[in-house]
Amino acid sequence: MDIQYVNSMNYEKFSYVFGNVIEKCPLVAAAVWSKRPFKDILDLENNIEEFIDSLPQSGKEGILRCHPDLAGKDFLSGSLTVESQGEQRSAGLTTLTPGQVSQLQQLNTSYRDRFHFPFVVCARKSDKDTIIQQLSLRVHNPPEQELLIGMEEVKKICHLRLLDIFDQVSRL
Numbered sequence: 001m002d003i004q005y006v007n008s009m010n011y012e013k014f015s016y017v018f019g020n021v022i023e024k025c026p027l028v029a030a031a032v033w034s035k036r037p038f039k040d041i042l043d044l045e046n047n048i049e050e051f052i053d054s055l056p057q058s059g060k061e062g063i064l065r066c067h068p069d070l071a072g073k074d075f076l077s078g079s080l081t082v083e084s085q086g087e088q089r090s091a092g093l094t095t096l097t098p099g100q101v102s103q104l105q106q107l108n109t110s111y112r113d114r115f116h117f118p119f120v121v122c123a124r125k126s127d128k129d130t131i132i133q134q135l136s137l138r139v140h141n142p143p144e145q146e147l148l149i150g151m152e153e154v155k156k157i158c159h160l161r162l163l164d165i166f167d168q169v170s171r172l
């Protein structure tokens, strides 16, 4: 996909294509459409990051709250978005032992009870053992640190989802 094609999209098409680069937060793409024309994919990504960085704390917490737990209820019920499903599978979460599933669920519950938003990590850059280890460590961090780390992980997820979109369409 060339960036001229992106810049030619009306906001419905733009939202359709980019609406889930931030999990279940189509507002981000709908808002960033106003910033066109984009010089290139990096410029588009930078505008997305600037938008989410400009949000107040409650907005950032809201973005984290839109993320499904790793191996959580959406994962178990098969109701994850296509992107999340692929990401969680790539981290090996489909091959967790029953003990690991309950360990992850307990840790996710402790994390959520402490921070009032879910543990977020870029699953594609991780694996099930590292995720469990990271969650065990990060659950003890100060809230403000976890908000920062969570938002950085959201940006990593967004980066990979953008690459997928540009790669897919370039093969059309």
Ligand SMILES: NC(=O)NC1=NC(=O)NC1=O
Binding pocket: 067, 068, 069, 070, 083, 084, 085, 087, 088, 118, 119, 120, 121, 122, 123, 124, 157
């Ligand atoms: N809580 C999460 O970190 N969720 C996720 N991370 C990903 O990379 N995909 C998800 O669904």
